[in-house]
Amino acid sequence: MAKKQVYDHRxxxxxxxxxxxxxxIYKTDDKTLKLGQKKFFVLDMFPYPxxxxxxxxxxxxxxxxDVVSRMKRMSGFKVLHxxxxxxxxxxxxxxxxxxxxxxxxxxxxxxxxxxxxxSIIGLDYDWDREINTTDPKYYxxxxxxxxxxxEAGLAYESHEPINWCPSCKTGLANEDVEDGKCERCGTPxxxxxxxxxxIKITKYADRLLNDLEALEWPEPIKDAQRxxxxxxxxxxVTFKTNAGVDVSVFTTRVDTLFGVTYVVVAPESKLxxxxxxxxxxxxxxxxxxxxxxxxxxIERTAVDKPKxxxxxxxxxxxxxxNNEEVPVFIxxxxxxxxxxxxxxAVPAHDTRDYAFAKKYDLPIREVIRPEVEIAGAExxxxxxxxxxxxxxxxxxxxxARGKITKTYGKLVTKYKLRDWVFSRQRxxxxxxxxxxxxxxxxxxxxxxxxxxxxxxxxxxEPTGTGESPLANISSWVNVKCxxxxxxGKRETNTMPQWAGSSWYYLRYMDPKNDKAxxxxxxxxxxxxxxxxxxxAEHAARHLIYARFWHKFLQDIGVVxxxxxxxxxxxxxxxxxxxxxxxxxxxxxxxxxxxxxxxYGADTLRLYEMFMGPFDQEITWKTDNIIGVRRFLERVWRxxxxxxxxxxxxxxxxxxxxxxxxxxxxxxxxxxxxxxxVTDDIGTLxxxxxxxxxxxxxxxxxxxxxxxxxVYLTLIKLLAPFAPHATEELWMLLGQKGSVHTSGWxxxxxxxxxxxxxxxxxxxxxxxxxxxxxxxxISKEDxxxxxxxxxxxxxxxxxxxxxxxxxxPNKIVNLVY
RNA sequence: GCCGGAGUGGUGGAAUGGUAGACACGCACGACUCAAAAUCGUGUCUCGCAAGGGGUGAGGGUUCAAGUCCCUCCUCCGGCACCA
Numbered sequence: 001m002a003k004k005q006v007y008d009h010r011x012x013x014x015x016x017x018x019x020x021x022x023x024x025i026y027k028t029d030d031k032t033l034k035l036g037q038k039k040f041f042v043l044d045m046f047p048y049p050x051x052x053x054x055x056x057x058x059x060x061x062x063x064x065x066d067v068v069s070r071m072k073r074m075s076g077f078k079v080l081h082x083x084x085x086x087x088x089x090x091x092x093x094x095x096x097x098x099x100x101x102x103x104x105x106x107x108x109x110x111x112x113x114x115x116x117x118x119s120i121i122g123l124d125y126d127w128d129r130e131i132n133t134t135d136p137k138y139y140x141x142x143x144x145x146x147x148x149x150x151e152a153g154l155a156y157e158s159h160e161p162i163n164w165c166p167s168c169k170t171g172l173a174n175e176d177v178e179d180g181k182c183e184r185c186g187t188p189x190x191x192x193x194x195x196x197x198x199i200k201i202t203k204y205a206d207r208l209l210n211d212l213e214a215l216e217w218p219e220p221i222k223d224a225q226r227x228x229x230x231x232x233x234x235x236x237v238t239f240k241t242n243a244g245v246d247v248s249v250f251t252t253r254v255d256t257l258f259g260v261t262y263v264v265v266a267p268e269s270k271l272x273x274x275x276x277x278x279x280x281x282x283x284x285x286x287x288x289x290x291x292x293x294x295x296x297x298i299e300r301t302a303v304d305k306p307k308x309x310x311x312x313x314x315x316x317x318x319x320x321x322n323n324e325e326v327p328v329f330i331x332x333x334x335x336x337x338x339x340x341x342x343x344x345a346v347p348a349h350d351t352r353d354y355a356f357a358k359k360y361d362l363p364i365r366e367v368i369r370p371e372v373e374i375a376g377a378e379x380x381x382x383x384x385x386x387x388x389x390x391x392x393x394x395x396x397x398x399x400a401r402g403k404i405t406k407t408y409g410k411l412v413t414k415y416k417l418r419d420w421v422f423s424r425q426r427x428x429x430x431x432x433x434x435x436x437x438x439x440x441x442x443x444x445x446x447x448x449x450x451x452x453x454x455x456x457x458x459x460x461e462p463t464g465t466g467e468s469p470l471a472n473i474s475s476w477v478n479v480k481c482x483x484x485x486x487x488g489k490r491e492t493n494t495m496p497q498w499a500g501s502s503w504y505y506l507r508y509m510d511p512k513n514d515k516a517x518x519x520x521x522x523x524x525x526x527x528x529x530x531x532x533x534x535x536a537e538h539a540a541r542h543l544i545y546a547r548f549w550h551k552f553l554q555d556i557g558v559v560x561x562x563x564x565x566x567x568x569x570x571x572x573x574x575x576x577x578x579x580x581x582x583x584x585x586x587x588x589x590x591x592x593x594x595x596x597x598x599y600g601a602d603t604l605r606l607y608e609m610f611m612g613p614f615d616q617e618i619t620w621k622t623d624n625i626i627g628v629r630r631f632l633e634r635v636w637r638x639x640x641x642x643x644x645x646x647x648x649x650x651x652x653x654x655x656x657x658x659x660x661x662x663x664x665x666x667x668x669x670x671x672x673x674x675x676x677v678t679d680d681i682g683t684l685x686x687x688x689x690x691x692x693x694x695x696x697x698x699x700x701x702x703x704x705x706x707x708x709x710v711y712l713t714l715i716k717l718l719a720p721f722a723p724h725a726t727e728e729l730w731m732l733l734g735q736k737g738s739v740h741t742s743g744w745x746x747x748x749x750x751x752x753x754x755x756x757x758x759x760x761x762x763x764x765x766x767x768x769x770x771x772x773x774x775x776x777i778s779k780e781d782x783x784x785x786x787x788x789x790x791x792x793x794x795x796x797x798x799x800x801x802x803x804x805x806x807x808p809n810k811i812v813n814l815v816y
Numbered sequence: 817g818c819c820g821g822a823g824u825g826g827u828g829g830a831a832u833g834g835u836a837g838a839c840a841c842g843c844a845c846g847a848c849u850c851a852a853a854a855u856c857g858u859g860u861c862u863c864g865c866a867a868g869g870g871g872u873g874a875g876g877g878u879u880c881a882a883g884u885c886c887c888u889c890c891u892c893c894g895g896c897a898c899c900a
Contacts, residue, residue, distance in 0.1 A: 220820050220894075227819065227896050234900080251900060264900095307898075333898045343900045351817085352898050416899055539895075610840075612829055616822090617893080624828065627840045630855095637855095688830070691839035698839090701856090760835050765881040767835055805880050811834050813880050 007636040009600030013724040017122060025738055026073075026124040028080050030509075033525040040072040041080045041526050043505055043565075045534025045542070046131075048086050048497075049110040051095065054117045055582045056590045056620060057574035060608045061533045064571065064686065066123045067609065068531060070720035071681045073124075074744040080526055081124060082508040084131035085111050089497040090168065090184055092134075093428035096460040103428045103460070107134060117592060122601045122723050124740075129511045133500030134428075138507060140451035141517040142499050143433040145549065147444050148556055150434070154200045155422065157442065160337075161268070162421050164192035169462035171196055173421040173496060175541045191293065194466050196423035197432055197493060201548050205229050205415045207562075208547055216567040218615070224539040230416025235401070237344065237409035239263055239317040241328065243278035247271060247317055250339030250414055255400035256346040257408060258389040259367035261357065263317045264309065264329045264343050267292045268336035272312075280314035285330065292332050307333040307356045319344075320408045322390065331356060339414050347379075354379045368397060420545070422496060427460045427469045429494030437481035437488040446482050452490070468492045501542055502549035505529050505564060523559055532565040535573075543568075569684055572616040574608075579619055590620055602722035603629045609686035609721060631694055632725060635718065638700060639729055642711045662703065662710065668754050669699050670710060674747035677717045686721075693717060708733065713745045761786045762813040763796075779806040786812035 020026060042065045047058070062083075069081040087107045095106035111132070118125075131138055149155040163172040167187035171194055176183045201208075209229045212222045234252035241247055247263055265271050267289045272279070279285055288310045309331030316325045333352055334343055347357035347364040357364055368384040370377075383397035392400050405411055423432070433445040433452045445452055455476040457469050470492040471477060481488035503517070509526045510518045543565075550564040575581060576588030583589065595604045606628040612618045662670060673696040680689035696714065700706055712733065719726040719739045730739035753775060759782060761769040769791035773782065783804055786792065796816055803815040 218821095223820055224895050230896085230899065232899075249900080253900075305898080331898095333900095335899065338899045345900090350900070352900075355898090414899080416896090536894075610828090616829095618828075621828070621841075624841050631840085633855095687828095688839080691830075694839055758835085762834085762881075765834090765879090770835080803880060805834095807834060807881095811881085813834080815880050 007633055007725065009602065009724070010597070012728045013120070013122065013596075013601050016724045016727050017119065020124075023738075024128075025741060026081070026126055027128060028078070028082075028126045030522060030525075033078075033522065035525060037525075038075075038077045039080070039525060040069070040077040040531070041505075041509075041529045042069045042072070042531045043081075043508075043529045043533070044083065045532070045538065046084045046086050046501070046504060047114065048089060048091065049107065049114040050091055051106070051110050051113075052584065053113055054592055055574075056592050056595060056604070056608070057582050059118065059121050059123075059592055059604075060574055060614075061535075061571035062118065062123055063121065063605050063608050064569075064614055064684065065531070065533050066605075067686060067720040068681060068684075069124055070723065070740060071678075071744065074716065074719070074740065074742065076743070080129075080508065081126065082129040082131075082511075083118070083123075083125040083127070084129075084504060084508070085114075085133065086497065086501045086504070087111065087132055087134045088429050088495075088500055090426075090428075093426060093460055096428065100460075102456055104134065107132075120596050120601060121592065121604065124723070129508050131504060131507050131511050133430075133504065136451045136453050137514065139430040139500060141507070142430050142495065142503070143445075143450050143452060144447065144517065145503065145553065146495070146499075147433060147447065147450075149199060149552060150442075150444055152552070152556070154203065154552065156198055156200065157195060158198045158419075159193060159195050160198075161191040161193045162196055163189045164194065165189055166464075168426070169464040170425045171421055171423055173498075174418045175420075175498075175544070176496075192466075194423075196421055197491075199420040199422045201420045201544075202415060202417055204548050204551055205231065205417050206413075207551055208417075208544065211547075211551075211563055215563060215565070217565075218536075218568065218570055221536060221539045221543070221568065221570065225544060228417060228540040228544065231413060232415075233411065233413050235405040235409040236340065236412045237320060239319065239326075239344070241275070241278075241318070242314075242316045243275045245271060245274045247328070247342050248340045249342050249344045250412065251344055253346065253349065253397075253401075254404045254409060255383075255386060255392075255395075255397040256349045256367055257319070257321045257344070257404055258386075258392070259346040259348050259365045260319050260321075260324075260326060260344045261347060261363045261365055262327045262329055262345045264331045264334045264345055264356075265312075266334040266336035266341045267330045267332060269330075269341040271342065272330065275312065275315055278315050279312050281310075281312070284310060285312065288330060295332070307331055307352065307359060309333075309356060309360065311360075321404070327362075329356075329360075337418065338416065349379070349381055351379065351381060420548075422499070423493035424496050425464075425466055425468045426462050426494055427454075427457060429497065430454070430499055431470065432491040432493050432495060434491045435479060435481060435488040436491065437484060437486060439486050440481055440483045440488075443481055443483050443488065449482075454494075468494055470494070498542060498545045502545045503553065505532075505546075506553075506559065517553075517558055520558075520560075527559060527561045528564055528566045530566055532568045533571060534568075536570040570615050572612075572614065572618055574611075575617060575619045577620055577622070582620070590622065595622075595625070599625055599629050600632075600724070602725045603632060605723075606632065606690060606721050610690045612687055614684045614686055628690070631690075631697065632722060634697055634701065635714065636725060636729065638697070638706060639711065639732060641706050642708050642733065643705050644708050662707065664755055666699055666703055668751055669696055670713070671747040671749075671751040674713065674717065674745050675752060678744070678747075681720065690721065715739060716742060716745050757809050759785070759809070760811045761789045761791065762811060763791070764815055765813060768792075768795075773809075775809060777809070779808060782806050782808075782812050786814060 044062050044065050069079050073079045092103040092106045096103040163177050165172055165182035165187055167185050168182060177189050181188055209231055212225060232252055234250055235254035236248050236250050239247045309329045312328045315328040317328050318325055345353040347353040348366045349368050367386060367388050368380060369387050370380055370384045386393050386395050386400050392404060431452045431454055435443045437443050455473055457473055459469055463469060477490050479488050479490055506518045509522045513519055546564055553559045554562055578588050580586050607625045610628050673692050676692040677689045715726045715729050716739060726739050755775055756772055757775050758770050759773055760767050769789040771785050771789055783806055801814040801816050805813040
């Protein structure tokens with residue numbers, strides 16, 4: 001019997017964290033990688049190491065991957081569970097501006113702080129593989145990939161107006177704009193024409209969409225991506241005009257073609273210039289365009305905003321279906337950068353066209369009849385049956401779409417996804433590795449000269465001019481053109497923060513490689529990421545960019561698989577006790593350090609996993625922590641009652657042979673627990689896994705003798721959740737080595753169900769009585785025993801039920 | 817508006833169509849204690865003394881049997897949104 005010992009989490013946790021660090025038991029050895037070997041790559045979305053430090057919500061995902069990682073390691077998998085830092089971006093830059101020091105200094109501080117906070121939780125990261133996106137050795141390969149994209153024609157310069165945040169003084173990608181506001185600072189975004197680098201992510205739209213099917217991702221996330229990519233199939237129809245210029249329109253409702261009463265062109269459309277002198281009211285048109293451009297995107301895209309437009313006097317378009325002449329408008333409700341930037345307006349069957357037609361008193365022509373007549377309705381937007389559509393009248397909408405497209409247009413697919421605006425006019429990002437030469441134009445920096453290291457500057461302030469602060473360092477900017485050796489200037493735009501995070505998982509496989517982005521053998525072994533955990537807010541940003549980046553790397557032969565993350569799970573947020581997001585602003589932040597100090601890391605871990613379903617948002621309650629702490633203490637005290645069973649040394653996996661001394665119900669419960677904990681970790685049902693262990697422990701409290709093998713198995717099951725306490729107990733019981741490399745328990749599948757079962761007797765579906773029986777009892781015997789039960793005898797004696805349903809080993813339902 | 821997800825005790829939450837409320841917090845009572853804390857035990861959906869009845873956001877339906885499946889709603893949360 002083991003010696004009496006109190007559970008002192010402070011001592012134990014510190015001790016083991018130190019030992020694990022020196023013994024490197026969590027180091028992922030990649031000297032020998034054999035394809036086909038059991039491997040498991042489990043990944044957290046790497047954090048931005050913010051100066052504010054962690055609150056208890058942050059580590060929830062890390063704890064979950066840690067549990068999975070530990071369980072997989074115990075099960076004999078070669079596990080890769082790394083951590084790193086996504087450290088480019090605004091917070092470090094703001095730190096730099098405030099302190100007039102290089103952002104690297106701020107990053108170093110926050111990384112150190114972050115790492116310390118993470119490490120006291122006892123996570124099993126292999127810190128030898130730590131990466132940092134701001135390390136030139138790392139971003140060399142971010143730049144390298146950009147050059148490859150440039151070579152492939154995927155990266156291009158554009159002067160189109162883009163989203164501009166006047167507060168951050170930088171251009172933004174579509175993905176960085178939320179509700180017309182800058183995702184970072186909340187300032188309304190403006191449109192600004194600016195030279196910028198753009199990446200043709202739209203070329204991958206189809207693959208990004210189609211490959212979603214095979215991914216084991218939460219359906220809502222897949223949906224969010226489908227939504228974002230926004231594929232729609234429709235028809236492109238060309239309207240000839242009297243100005244000698246054709247107007248192509250995109251529509252998903254070509255079945256309404258005969259109902260067109262006017263055409264609308266976006267104010268930003270090039271068509272307006274092309275119409276030239278055909279437009280008779282040039283002055284008003286110019287005025288209108290100017291006014292529209294002043295309005296911010298939020299105002300302009302507000303759904304219930306009245307639609308403003310202006311007729312282009314003198315311009316007439318011809319409807320190809322009936323050769324009818326219709327007027328052409330410009331209006332702010334038509335977007336230049338979707339479809340063709342022009343629409344055919346069918347006010348009778350489109351909400352927006354209807355509103356516009358009403359406002360400007362334009363004709364409304366009905367060409368679709370609902371299958372069931374709706375009295376008095378002037379607007380009908382659903383599919384129906386065509387009328388007033390020459391030979392197509394009488395067809396249903398869907399039939400007509402095919403036929404009309406064939407006759408008057410062509411089938412096209414459009415996406416809502418826009419190309420990725422890749423330039424930022426800020427300092428703290430990867431320099432875009434190109435040189436502008438007056439003779440040769442854009443010249444890529446030769447691969448051998450990578451990385452283009454971010455130089456030190458005096459001022460980190462964004463200039464607001466459309467150039468980054470880098471533009472002021474003439475010694476850095478002015479270089480020889482690599483091609484003609486003439487004078488050249490470096491690109492001063494930097495990359496968005498999303499760049500470095502688009503491929504970081506690959507670097508973990510081979511973090512120190514200076515010759516390649518990743519060694520192909522290592523990539524082949526570890527890819528894909530088996531399990532990826534992070535916040536749902538990345539659905540349409542990081543997770544799209546990373547998938548795109550990965551597919552590009554696949555195309556150029558760097559990686560073999562088409563998708564980076566096989567299985568994805570979202571962490572549910574932890575809210576403050578007041579139900580609001582944890583934030584300094586609300587004063588509801590709970591710090592993990594204090595919880596670890598008071599209750600221990602193991603308790604914190606158990607609590608976060610026990611709180612509720614992993615992917616669900618949940619409110620933090622410090623009061624409730626005591627429950628899991630009590631559980632841990634019960635497990636701890638139990639070690640004093642452990643009795644050596646003779647065979648325990650011999651057997652590793654199968655526990656049942658050693659469980660002599662347990663009565664049948666306890667032995668069954670024991671095996672059920674092994675099964676449930678194993679299954680539940682696999683499906684991320686951490687809360688139910690823990691509750692099952694609690695049930696077992698509650699039962700073992702009532703048992704006199706606890707066989708050592710049973711106890712050791714319990715310790716193993718608990719080890720992924722509470723690594724420190726279990727490691728200490730493992731040692732106290734005289735076991736060699738670490739519990740974390742001791743093998744995962746197996747259950748005896750013959751001992752999962754009790755010999756005796758309780759059968760419920762239902763009458764008309766309501767439980768009225770019950771009886772005990774041996775497992776495997778025949779249906780006939782069950783029915784007989786049910787009819788013999790007291791309730792039936794008392795209430796239905798002598799009556800024959802009209803129907804009897806027998807569910808083997810469970811229920812007899814008698815219908816009277 | 818469109819697309820998702822969710823509504824179960826005082827609380828967090830369990831429940832392959834088959835005993836609703838596991839497990840935990842809290843609360844009440846009891847044991848231990850001079851006492852308290854800790855620990856252990858018992859109870860704890862609701863109406864009812866009981867027998868019994870009712871009960872998973874509302875209302876319908878399918879079924880021998882519905883928290884679970886179907887329909888119509890309501891509420892909350894998330895994503896997208898003048899995307900033609």
